[in-house]
Amino acid sequence: xxxxxxxxxxxxxxxxxxxxxxxxxxxxxxxxxxxxxxxxxxxxxxxxxxxxxxxxxxxxxxxxxxxxxxxxxxxxxxxxxxxxxxxxxxxxxxxxxxxxxxxxxxxxxxxxxxxxxxxxxxxxxxxxxxxxxxxxxxxxxxxxxxxxxxxxxxxxxxxxxxxxxxxxxxxxxxxxxxxxxxxxxxxxxxxxxxxxxxxxxxxxxxxxxxxxxxxxxxxxxxxxxxxxxxxxxxxxxxxxxxxxxxxxxxxxxxxxxxxxxxxxxxxxxxxxxxxxxxxxxxxxxxxxxxxxxxxxxxxxxxxxxxxxxxxxxxxxxxxxxxxxxxxxxxxxxxxxxxxxxxxxxxxxxxxxxxxxxxxxxxxxxxxxxxxxxxxxxxxxxxxxxxxxxxxxxxxxxxxxxxxxxxxxxxxx
Numbered sequence: 001x002x003x004x005x006x007x008x009x010x011x012x013x014x015x016x017x018x019x020x021x022x023x024x025x026x027x028x029x030x031x032x033x034x035x036x037x038x039x040x041x042x043x044x045x046x047x048x049x050x051x052x053x054x055x056x057x058x059x060x061x062x063x064x065x066x067x068x069x070x071x072x073x074x075x076x077x078x079x080x081x082x083x084x085x086x087x088x089x090x091x092x093x094x095x096x097x098x099x100x101x102x103x104x105x106x107x108x109x110x111x112x113x114x115x116x117x118x119x120x121x122x123x124x125x126x127x128x129x130x131x132x133x134x135x136x137x138x139x140x141x142x143x144x145x146x147x148x149x150x151x152x153x154x155x156x157x158x159x160x161x162x163x164x165x166x167x168x169x170x171x172x173x174x175x176x177x178x179x180x181x182x183x184x185x186x187x188x189x190x191x192x193x194x195x196x197x198x199x200x201x202x203x204x205x206x207x208x209x210x211x212x213x214x215x216x217x218x219x220x221x222x223x224x225x226x227x228x229x230x231x232x233x234x235x236x237x238x239x240x241x242x243x244x245x246x247x248x249x250x251x252x253x254x255x256x257x258x259x260x261x262x263x264x265x266x267x268x269x270x271x272x273x274x275x276x277x278x279x280x281x282x283x284x285x286x287x288x289x290x291x292x293x294x295x296x297x298x299x300x301x302x303x304x305x306x307x308x309x310x311x312x313x314x315x316x317x318x319x320x321x322x323x324x325x326x327x328x329x330x331x332x333x334x335x336x337x338x339x340x341x342x343x344x345x346x347x348x349x350x351x352x353x354x355x356x357x358x359x360x361x362x363x364x365x366x367x368x369x370x371x372x373x374x375x376x377x378x379x380x381x382x383x384x385x386x387x388x389x390x391x392x393x394x395x396x397x398x399x400x401x402x403x404x405x406x407x408x409x410x411x412x
Contacts, residue, residue, distance in 0.1 A: 002117055002150070002198040003109040005238060006086035006191050010141070010409040011169075012079060016042050018172035020079065021180070021404040024144065025049065042079060044143065044406030047071050064138035071139065080409065087186040088194055089408055090163045091242060093401045096177040101401040102160050103244030104194065105145055105182075105408050110220035110237055112204075113213055118148065119203055119386035122210045123394070125342070132215030133222070142216070142240035142410040144403055146209030149379070152245040155197050159190060170407070182407065198243075205386055207249055208399045213239060219412075240410035242403060246379045250400040252352035253376040255359055256327065257368040259346045262337040266300055269335065269370075276313060276330050277306040286356045289375050292323060296373035298359050318384040323374040324396035331372070342394050351398035352376055 012020040019042040028036070028045070036043050037052050050066035051058035058066060074080050089105040112118045136142070150156075163183045170182040185191060198204075206213055216239035223236040261269045273279060277295075282303040287296045293308040313330065315321050320329075332338045338347050348368070350358055359371035377397055385392060 002201045002204050003112055004088075004104075004106040004195060004198050004241070004243065005109075006088045006186070007107045007235075007238070007240075007410055008083045008086050009089060009105070010075070010080045010082045010411060012042075012406065013081060014170060016079065017170050017407065018174065020044050020406045021172070021174065022406060023176075023402070024405060047074060048143075048405070061134065061138060064135050067135075068139045071141065082411075083184070083186075085186045086191075087184045088191060089169075090160050090183040090185060091407075092164065092181040094179045094181075095401070099250060099400065101244055101248045102164075103242050103248065104156070104160070104185075105240065105242050106194075107235075107238035107410055108146070108148060108241040108243075110217045110239060111232075113217045114220075117203060118213065119205050119383075120210055120213075121206065121382050121386040121390075121392050122396070123391040124210050124214045128211050129214045129218055132211055133218040136215055136219050136412075137222070140411060142212075142412075144209075144212070144405040145240040145242040145408070145410075146213045146216075147207040147399065147401070147403060148204050148241045148243045149207045149246050149249050150198070150201055150204045150243055152247050153197055153201075156194060157245065159185075159194060163190075174404070180404065180407065203383075203387070204243070205383060207244075207382075208402075235410075235412035238410070238412070240408065244401075249379055251376050251378060251382070252398040252400070253374050254324070254349045254351055254395040254398055255354075255356075255374065256332070256372045257348045257350060257359065257362050258332070258336055258338070258370050258372075259348075259367070260336075260369050262335065264335075269299075272335050273306065273331065276309055278309060280305045280307075286360070287373075288356055289373060292321070292375055293326060294375065295323070295327060296356055296359075298356065298363050298371045298373075299369070301364070303356070303360075317390060318381065318388050319390040319392070322377055322381060322385065322392060322396065324377070324393050327372060327374065328393050349395040353398065 019040055022044040025048045033045055033049060037045050047067055047070040050063060050070045091103055091105050093101045163185055166183060168181045169184050173179045220236055224230050282305055285303060287303045287305045289296050295306040297304040297306055319325050338344050356373050359373060362368050363371050
């Protein structure tokens with residue numbers, strides 16, 4: 001039984017919401033961040049980058065405290081206003097490719113995370129979890145929802161569609177040409193209907209935001225253990241989420257770039273590949289794989305197609321069938337000597353929204369020696385891996401939609 005609850009969101013005013021909303025802090029270059037803050041006093045980046053005010057880099061808990069201060073200043077100045085009634089928020093994104101995403105912003109249960117009702121498909125780093133937990137404990141809010149996905153549901157779809165017939169609280173377009181819409185649901189009967197539908201679901205899945213959900217869970221455990229009057233209704237029992245149906249989720253692959261051949265010559269490398277793959281030289285013609293277990297490779301000015309020789313590889317579980325895992329187990333680890341996909345600086349990742357010509361450009365620049373392209377995974381694979389309690393390698397999926405910070409804020 002998945003538990004979701006309405007909450008009193010802290011939101012920018014309608015007039016400036018497009019100025020406040022920002023991409024995640026880490027997605028900007030330093031120059032981009034500074035440019036946006038130079039010319040936009042309302043950007044949420046001013047909150048998460050408080051050292052800008054003093055023209056210096058501030059880190060650790062000192063930074064977290066200043067983040068809280070900047071946030072309170074935005075509230076004091078009327079940039080943010082809290083809703084009077086607990087609400088669900090229907091949220092729609094239409095991106096530059098006319099892809100549309102429709103879902104509900106709500107508060108999801110940390111206990112559901114603990115009990116594996118909210119299922120995970122990616123590993124997290126313990127150190128990063130603890131860092132985020134300390135950050136959350138200090139600042140006291142979620143500013144970017146965790147992306148969760150649920151099985152398509154006719155009742156919820158009808159509620160979303162009916163709500164969207166009304167006047168949107170927000171409608172604004174970002175510089176990346178994605179348009180955002182938000183409607184508020186504060187009618188008790190409608191809220192109850194949404195909650196009832198989620199209560200019938202025994203599984204929902206994290207699509208994006210594994211570290212944020214994990215850190216929210218750690219915060220919940222700390223607060224629960226330190227509160228002798230804990231009753232399960234406190235705000236720390238929940239974290240902000242954006243729940244969308246599985247059919248709305250779009251999954252791209254992450255392609256791989258490697259800086260060297262681990263001491264092998266080109267010919268030695270191809271001979272080792274031949275043991276597990278049928279290799280065809282495609283010359284200068286870019287090859288895009290169209291089937292699972294087929295890969296594209298760019299090496300020394302030429303494209304290759306790689307088809308797995310299935311007689312030499314055994315699929316033991318759902319993870320083995322995942323192309324990102326397959327490439328790791330057959331090429332990256334045994335041939336190229338890359339054991340740690342998170343921390344080895346010999347490997348980089350390019351999301352699949354970029355075409356194979358991007359892989360070619362990166363290799364031709366001399367920064368990398370070989371690049372690999374693959375097919376994207378799908379929702380069923382994500383679910384199967386999560387249901388078996390397995391974890392995908394890092395950078396296995398590039399999932400849309402990508403959410404903005406500062407549009408709705410959940411305080412705890």
